[in-house]
Amino acid sequence: MCIRIRFAVPGSVPIFDPATQTIALPLGLDRARAYVAARAVLAELAVPQGPFGAVCYCGEQLDLTPRIPYQRTKVMAHGA
Numbered sequence: 424m425c426i427r428i429r430f431a432v433p434g435s436v437p438i439f440d441p442a443t444q445t446i447a448l449p450l451g452l453d454r455a456r457a458y459v460a461a462r463a464v465l466a467e468l469a470v471p472q473g474p475f476g477a478v479c480y481c482g483e484q485l486d487l488t489p490r491i492p493y494q495r496t497k498v499m500a501h502g503a
Contacts, residue, residue, distance in 0.1 A: 426479045428461060428487050439464055448487075457487045 427445045436447045446464050448457055461477040470480045477485040
């Protein structure tokens with residue numbers, strides 16, 4: 424997969440960073456809405472999408488599973 428997904432606070436990073444090939448989605452999105460948002464960004468980038476999931480321009484399905492769960496990042500941010 425060529426495009427990676429990042430969950431971030433809206434406005435803190437660009438929606439698509441061409442240097443890192445990363446799409447930034449808002450924190451707290453459920454899985455279904457994350458796929459809708461990723462498909463919308465990919466459509467703006469002229470990447471054809473199939474009927475299900477979100478597809479990278481290389482043809483592989485995007486993995487929207489966060490690498491570190493949001494709850495863990497919150498605890499780590501407070502130093503606990």
